[in-house]
Amino acid sequence: MKDKLLEIIEYLKSKGVDYADIRLVRTETERLKVKDVTVDSIVHDVDQGIGIRVIADGAWGFAASSSVKSGSFRKTANRALQVAKASALTKKGNVILAETEVHQDHYETAFEIDPFKIRLNKKIDLLLKVNKLLKRKKLIHMAESQMDFFKIHQIFASTEGSLIEQDILQSGGGYCATAVDGSEVQRRSYPTSFGGDYACAGYEFIEGLQLLENAERVREEAIALLKAPPMPAGAADVILGGSQMALQVHESCGHPSELDRVLGTEISLAGGSFLSLDQVGKLKYGSDIVNIYADATVPGGLGSFGYDDEGVKAQRAPIVEKGLFVGYLTSRETAPVVDQKSNGTMRADGWNSLPLIRMTNHNLEPGDAKIDDLIADTEGGYMLETNKSWSIDDKRLNFQFGCEIAWKIENGKKGQIYKNPLYTGMTPKFWNSCDAICDKSHWHVWGIPNCGKGEPMQTAHVAHGAAPTRFRQIEMGVSK
Amino acid sequence: MIGQDKIYTMIEKVMASSKADQIEAVVIGDSSGLTRFANSYIHQNVAVDNTKITFRVSIGSKIGTASCNSFVLTDLRRALKSATTIAKRQKPNPDFDGFAQPADYPKMDTFDQKTSKFSPKQRASKLKRVFAKGAKYDYDMAGAFSTGDGEVAVLNSNGVRCYQQYTSASINTIATGEDSSGYASGVSVKVDDLDIPKLADVAVKKCRKSRNPKSLEPGEYEVILEPAAVSELFEWLSFIAFGSKAFEDNSSFLAGRIGEKVMGENITIADDALVPANPGLGFDFEGVPKQRIEMISNGVAKGVVHNLISAKRAGTKSTGHGLPPEEAAEGAVPMNMQLSAGESTADELIGEVENGLLVTRLHYINGFLDPRVALMTGMTRDGLFLIKNGKLRGGARNLRFTDSMLDVFSNVLGMTSERAAVAAWWGSMACMYVPTIRVGKFKFSGKTDF
Numbered sequence: 001m002k003d004k005l006l007e008i009i010e011y012l013k014s015k016g017v018d019y020a021d022i023r024l025v026r027t028e029t030e031r032l033k034v035k036d037v038t039v040d041s042i043v044h045d046v047d048q049g050i051g052i053r054v055i056a057d058g059a060w061g062f063a064a065s066s067s068v069k070s071g072s073f074r075k076t077a078n079r080a081l082q083v084a085k086a087s088a089l090t091k092k093g094n095v096i097l098a099e100t101e102v103h104q105d106h107y108e109t110a111f112e113i114d115p116f117k118i119r120l121n122k123k124i125d126l127l128l129k130v131n132k133l134l135k136r137k138k139l140i141h142m143a144e145s146q147m148d149f150f151k152i153h154q155i156f157a158s159t160e161g162s163l164i165e166q167d168i169l170q171s172g173g174g175y176c177a178t179a180v181d182g183s184e185v186q187r188r189s190y191p192t193s194f195g196g197d198y199a200c201a202g203y204e205f206i207e208g209l210q211l212l213e214n215a216e217r218v219r220e221e222a223i224a225l226l227k228a229p230p231m232p233a234g235a236a237d238v239i240l241g242g243s244q245m246a247l248q249v250h251e252s253c254g255h256p257s258e259l260d261r262v263l264g265t266e267i268s269l270a271g272g273s274f275l276s277l278d279q280v281g282k283l284k285y286g287s288d289i290v291n292i293y294a295d296a297t298v299p300g301g302l303g304s305f306g307y308d309d310e311g312v313k314a315q316r317a318p319i320v321e322k323g324l325f326v327g328y329l330t331s332r333e334t335a336p337v338v339d340q341k342s343n344g345t346m347r348a349d350g351w352n353s354l355p356l357i358r359m360t361n362h363n364l365e366p367g368d369a370k371i372d373d374l375i376a377d378t379e380g381g382y383m384l385e386t387n388k389s390w391s392i393d394d395k396r397l398n399f400q401f402g403c404e405i406a407w408k409i410e411n412g413k414k415g416q417i418y419k420n421p422l423y424t425g426m427t428p429k430f431w432n433s434c435d436a437i438c439d440k441s442h443w444h445v446w447g448i449p450n451c452g453k454g455e456p457m458q459t460a461h462v463a464h465g466a467a468p469t470r471f472r473q474i475e476m477g478v479s480k
Numbered sequence: 481m482i483g484q485d486k487i488y489t490m491i492e493k494v495m496a497s498s499k500a501d502q503i504e505a506v507v508i509g510d511s512s513g514l515t516r517f518a519n520s521y522i523h524q525n526v527a528v529d530n531t532k533i534t535f536r537v538s539i540g541s542k543i544g545t546a547s548c549n550s551f552v553l554t555d556l557r558r559a560l561k562s563a564t565t566i567a568k569r570q571k572p573n574p575d576f577d578g579f580a581q582p583a584d585y586p587k588m589d590t591f592d593q594k595t596s597k598f599s600p601k602q603r604a605s606k607l608k609r610v611f612a613k614g615a616k617y618d619y620d621m622a623g624a625f626s627t628g629d630g631e632v633a634v635l636n637s638n639g640v641r642c643y644q645q646y647t648s649a650s651i652n653t654i655a656t657g658e659d660s661s662g663y664a665s666g667v668s669v670k671v672d673d674l675d676i677p678k679l680a681d682v683a684v685k686k687c688r689k690s691r692n693p694k695s696l697e698p699g700e701y702e703v704i705l706e707p708a709a710v711s712e713l714f715e716w717l718s719f720i721a722f723g724s725k726a727f728e729d730n731s732s733f734l735a736g737r738i739g740e741k742v743m744g745e746n747i748t749i750a751d752d753a754l755v756p757a758n759p760g761l762g763f764d765f766e767g768v769p770k771q772r773i774e775m776i777s778n779g780v781a782k783g784v785v786h787n788l789i790s791a792k793r794a795g796t797k798s799t800g801h802g803l804p805p806e807e808a809a810e811g812a813v814p815m816n817m818q819l820s821a822g823e824s825t826a827d828e829l830i831g832e833v834e835n836g837l838l839v840t841r842l843h844y845i846n847g848f849l850d851p852r853v854a855l856m857t858g859m860t861r862d863g864l865f866l867i868k869n870g871k872l873r874g875g876a877r878n879l880r881f882t883d884s885m886l887d888v889f890s891n892v893l894g895m896t897s898e899r900a901a902v903a904a905w906w907g908s909m910a911c912m913y914v915p916t917i918r919v920g921k922f923k924f925s926g927k928t929d930f
C-alpha cells in the first residue's frame with residue numbers, strides 16, 4: 001500500500017502542486033455498552049479510506065474517499081486538485097508552510113494486552129458485575145457501563161519525502177449510576193463522566209481502572225445525593241478534583257491556545273480566543289504556580305502519538321510558565337505568524353477529515369500539595385468532583401461548569417454533600433486565584449475521547465494531566 | 481451514489497449467505513462538499529465520499545452489530561460474519577422482539593439534481609458575493625457553505641426494503657467588525673432556495689446595528705429569541721427530554737408527568753420529518769416509517785419518540801425514530817422538531833417589547849445542569865440587541881443565561897406566523913422548524929466584556 005501512496009505523491013508532483021500529503025487510515029473499533037443487566041450493544045466497526053491534501057495555485061484542497069480500489073486514489077487526487085483551484089479563486093495570498101524535518105519512521109503505542117484478543121465474554125462479564133453491584137439498591141434506577149477500544153493504522157506520505165507509519169491503540173471505559181426518588185434524579189460516574197477514562201494503552205488499562213472496587217462507593221454517593229441540599233450561592237474557596245480540573249484545563253486553556261482560533265479561522269462555529277497575539281509573554285494567565293504544557297510524548301496519554309497529521313514529530317510545548325502565557329498550539333501554516341516552526345498538533349479524526357490544530361495532552365503540571373493537607377488547610381469552602389455540565393463563551397472567558405457532587409469543607413474537614421454544584425468565572429481571574437496544586441502522587445492524565453471542533457464536526461481524542469487544585473473565592477451558583 | 485438497485489442486489493446476496501435468525505442491513509452513503517471561509521477567503525475546502533454499511537444480526541434474542549465502509553462483497557461478508565460471531569457470544573436481550581416488519585413508506589421529495597452536482601467552483605463563486613458584502617464595511621466574513629447528496633437504505637430478512645436519496649445545501653455566515661458581529665444561516669434540499677446575498681446582508685446589517693455595544697447587568701429580561709436561538713435550545717431538548725433514553729432513565733422532565741401541563745398552552749412541540757419545510761427521512765434506521773409525534777401538545781406532556789427496543793420496554797410501538805445501529809444504545813431521538821407558529825410578524829413582536837433584548841443566536845448551551853426542570857446555560861452571540869419602546873436600540877455586550885426551559889416555554893407571549901428551517905448539527909437530514917418567539921422573562925446570570 002505504501003507504493004500506491006508514493007505513486008500518488010509522484011502523480012501530484014507531476015501536476016505541479018506546491019505541496020501534497022496523503023493519509024491512509026484504517027480504524028478498527030469495538031464498543032460494548034451494558035444497561036442494567038442487559039448487554040445493550042456490542043458493535044465492531046472497520047473504517048478505512050484515504051485523505052489527500054494539496055496546495056495548488058497557492059490554496060488548499062482536500063478530498064477523501066472510502067474506496068481503496070485501484071484507480072480511486074488518482075480520482076481522489078484529481079478531486080483535491082479541483083477543490084484547491086476553487087479555493088484559489090478567493091485567496092488573499094499563497095499558503096506558506098513552516099519548514100519541518102523529513103521523516104521515514106514507524107511509531108506504535110506501547111501496550112501489554114491487545115483488547116481485541118480478549119474474549120468478549122470476559123469484557124461483558126466485568127461490565128455486568130459492575131452493573132449488578134450498582135443495582136443492588138432499589139434507588140438506583142439505571143446502571144450503565146461501557147468499554148471502547150480503537151486500533152488505528154495510518155500511513156502518511158508527503159511531497160517533501162516523509163513516509164510515516166503509525167499504529168495506535170486506545171482503550172477506555174467507565175460507568176454511571178442514576179438514582180431516582182420521586183422527581184429527584186442524581187448521577188454519579190466513575191472514573192469520570194461521559195464514558196469514563198481513556199488512554200493509549202491495551203486492556204491492562206481497563207484492569208487498572210478498579211471498576212469493581214469503586215462501584216459500591218459510587219452507588220452510595222448517587223443515593224446520598226437524592227437527599228442532599230443544593231449548593232448555596234456566593235463566593236467560596238474551591239478544591240476541584242482531578243477529572244474536573246481536566247475539563248477546566250480543556251475548556252479555559254486548551255481551546256483558547258489553539259492558534260487557528262486566535263487567527264479567526266474557527267470563528268464560525270467554535271469561536272475565537274481571548275489569547276490574542278499581543279498577549280504572548282505578557283498576559284498573566286494564572287498565578288505563579290500555574291504551569292501548562294502541551295505534551296504529545298506522555299506515555300499512555302490519549303493525546304500521544306509519534307507524528308501529527310502533517311508529519312511533524314510529537315513534542316512538548318510550553319503554553320503557560322509560572323503563570324505567564326508563553327505559547328500556542330500551532331500548525332505548519334499558522335506557526336510562521338508567531339515566527340516559529342509547528343509544534344505538531346495538527347490532527348484529523350479519520351481519513352475523511354482535514355487535520356486541524358487539536359490539543360494533545362494539555363497538562364497542568366503537578367504542584368507540591370497532598371490532598372489531605374490541602375483539605376486540612378482549607379478553613380471553609382467546597383470540594384467539587386466529576387464534571388456534569390460545561391459552557392463557555394466564544395472567546396473562552398466567561399465559563400460556567402457543573403459537577404456531580406460537592407462536599408462542604410469546614411475547619412479543614414470534608415462534611416455535608418451538596419447536589420448540582422455550579423461555579424462560574426472569567427478565565428484569567430480564575431486561574432490567578434489558584435493557590436495550591438496537588439503533587440505527582442495525585443496527578444493523572446485523563447483521556448477525553450469526545451473533543452468537538454471544525455466543520456464538518458470532528459471528534460478528537462485528547463488528554464489532560466491534572467491533580468486536585470484549589471482556587472480562592474470563586475463564584476458558586478445554584479441550580480433552580 | 482451507489483443507487484437503490486445495486487444496494488438491494490448486493491445486500492440481498494450477502495444476507496442470503498447467512499444462517500442467522502434475522503439480519504438487518506443499513507447503508508448510509510454520503511458525498512459532500514464543504515467550503516469554510518474566514519477573514520473573507522476560503523481557508524478549508526473539502527470533498528468527501530463515504531458509504532457505511534452496518535449489519536445487525538439476531539440469534540434468538542442475542543444481537544450482534546458490525547459495520548464497514550467498503551461496498552465490496554468480501555468486506556460485506558466479513559462484516560456480516562463479524563456481527564454473527566458477536567451475536568453468538570452475546571447475552572440474550574429480553575427487550576428484543578425482532579427487527580421491523582415491512583410497511584408502506586411515505587414518498588419524500590428530498591433530491592435535487594443541481595444541488596447534487598454543485599461544484600467547489602460554484603460554491604466559491606457564491607461566496608465571492610458574500611465577501612463583497614462584508615468588504616463594503618470592512619467586515620471579515622466567516623462561515624461554512626456545504627452542498628452534497630446522500631442515500632439511506634434499510635433492508636432486513638423480514639422483507640423490509642426502504643431507500644431514500646437526498647440532497648442538502650446549507651450556509652452559515654458571520655460578519656465581524658471592530659466590536660460587533662452578525663449572523664445568518666439557511667438550509668434547504670435545494671441550493672437554489674438559499675438566498676445567499678440576502679443572508680450576507682442580514683449578517684452585515686446585524687454587525688452594523690450592534691456597533692458600540694452597551695454593557696448590561698445580568699438579571700431578568702423580556703427577550704425576542706430568533707429561530708437560530710430557539711433551534712439551539714431545541715437541539716438540547718431533543719436529548720434531555722424528548723428522546724427515549726432520557727425518558728427511561730427518568731432524567732427527562734416528561735418522565736412521570738405525561739398528561740400534566742408543563743409549558744404554556746400556546747406551545748406545541750412535535751417531531752415531523754414529513755413536512756416539506758423541514759424534510760427528513762421517511763423511515764428510521766430500523767426501517768420503521770416515521771410518524772409525526774407531539775411531545776408537547778398545547779403545553780401538556782404527551783410522550784417521547786421510540787425505536788423498537790425502547791418501545792417494547794415502554795409497552796408501546798416504535799414511532800420511527802431509531803438511530804443508526806452503532807448508536808442504538810442512545811435510544812430514539814427526534815431529529816426534525818418543530819414548534820407551533822403564532823400569528824405575529826417579527827416586527828410586531830419587537831413592537832410589543834417596552835424594555836428588553838433581541839437574541840440572534842446562542843452559543844455553547846449545556847442542558848445537563850438539572851434536566852428534570854430543563855435548566856440550561858449558554859451565551860448569547862453574534863447579535864444581541866437592546867429593545868426600547870418597541871424599537872431596536874443598538875447592540876449589547878454578550879450575556880450568559882441560566883434558566884429553566886419549562887419556565888421559558890411557559891412564558892411565551894407571542895410567536896411569528898412565519899417559521900424558519902434551521903440546520904441541526906447532527907446530520908444532513910436533520911433540522912428544526914421554528915418561529916421567532918417573545919418570552920416574558922429570560923434569566924441572565926453573567927456577562928462578558930464583548
